[in-house]
Amino acid sequence: MSNTKDFIVEQLKQQIAGFKHEVKEQTVGKVIKIGDGIAQISGLSDVMMSEMLKFSSNKESEIRQPEAGPPRAENPKSEIRHGVALNLEEDSVGAIILGDCSSIKEGDEVKSLKRILEVPVGNSMIGRVVNPLGKALDGKGEIIADKFYPIEKIAPGVIARESVSEPVQTGIKAIDAMIPIGRGQRELIIGDRQIGKTAIAIDAIINQKGQNMKCIYVAIGQKESKIANIAAKLEEHGAMEYTTIVLAGASDPASLAYIAPYAGCAMAEYFLDKGEDVLIVYDDLSKHAVAYREISLLLKRPPSREAYPGDVFYLHSRLLERSCNLNKEHGSGSITALPIIETQAGDVSAYIPTNVISITDGQIYLEPDLFYQGNRPAVNAGLSVSRVGSAAQIKAMKKVAGKMRLDAAQYRELAAFAQFGSDLDEETKNKLERGKRLVEIFKQDQYKTVSAANQVLIFFAITSGLLDNISVKKINNFEEGLNKYAKNNGQDILQEIADRGELSEKLEEMMKKLVEDYKSTIDLEK
């Protein structure tokens, strides 16, 4: 017994003997003003822009009264708070506090950590719901990170980049056909509230299963209930195996909402550096701009249009510029960004929407009228574009769906025009009939993504006129049946489309035969 005791004491002595202490000079500041998540700090003369600060209450030890009372939990109030220096002024520093600021008092000591704000990144983040500082929010235990990445990073330059060449299959027919997205692209999803913006992003994430893609969903100022639903849905579809959710909730301070997309992007850059492909969704950047406006106004930066600060364009441009498609010499990874913007009453010409439209490589515009007519997803074919994605579309898709966006846009105009007169020439009538069927095909339920091969099959059927003698109401049933039939009788065809990505004449013949065979099995009159 006493032997082990001696042994322990001896070991401790050895450990202590190895301990060297040196007094280091540290820069400290003092909180002179605190409130609304913003602190004014005096001192800290050598602090860097966006450097991490540590707030610790120094009064606490003097007030503490050791005697009497029940034993308390160890220093309940001495929780350390972190902040970020944002305003470096002549004799003070303006900082945002990451988290609750109610425990910080005037006169508290502030130390600078000599490090730009960084977040934990790594494979352990996958499948988790975290806050912008990388802390777990899902109750699945602490996350042990591989590395720390700075949240602000200069985007890769021209030398490292390559033009977009590989597709991101969203599994949404209207998008994959008309507004294709490539790996490394930034495609804006824009529309009013409650119109299915998030639904598109979530479907795109669900469809990445088996596509060799990591996904990050950044929720900025979103309701926690909505995120709980999304996490459950992703789990249900097995999408959490490759997805991270970064959540800055509606009740979190603006500082967390402000850093959330940058933190998410830093987590994406970890996979990028490993040469992997990442899909990142920013939901949504209008709330991000609002959070930044709040911070800027509280820091007394001068307001400009709509009270946003002068650098609100740079706020989003530097974030979205970090999406990229790297060339082989730089690891050939990519970050595809799907930023979301919420418009007010369909006004795309407001300040933030126009900014983000001009930064991104195209937009998916969702329209309330279409939504209420039952065309869901309510993608407006005329106003939606993808500036680089067509280069990434697989050849088979390009062949069957190349002119579909134009057709769909023309149909809408023609349909509006045709309401006035009944006697139309044959050609117009045909176009209208074809258009009606096209609109039907683009209707798609949430969480029901369609593989690229199946999309090619149905688009082939409509463009080659094989659906012209099927009534418009039956189109959806027909498609469903065709997919089932193809699964049983045409698996080789689908496989060949998926493998080769090209349509040979022989393959087209086979597809035509498949559709006609299926047509003969059903009663067209019914």
Add this chain to the structure above:
Amino acid sequence: MKITAKQYAESLYEAVQNRNDSQIKVVINNFFSILVQNNDIAKAEDVVVEFEKIWNIEQGIIKAEAMSARELDKNTVKLLNSHIVELSSAKKVILDQKINKNILGGTVIKYEDKILDGSLRMRLSELKSEMVK
């Protein structure tokens, strides 16, 4: 145009530079009459604070604080004084002593916005974090 306390203090410092005692008296009298004229007499206190800051910077004087668990003897204070002068390259140090039992032993020196923590408490907490590793 509003004149800030800092601007007042700066001009006052310029005015009193290289003057003898009797001249300074006149300058201060004039200064206060200007304050009254501008209806800025309420700023007088802030001006004094700012003036002290400017004076200290220009004359190379810094204020420092030494916190210890027990009262320091004169020799230690002298040593500390010369140490701070060396560190901060100031000409003169005004040392303010404080007693805080909570630091257990050693001293904590503060000057400008720098802090040198040589206390026993700090050492113990560092030892603790080292051992936990």
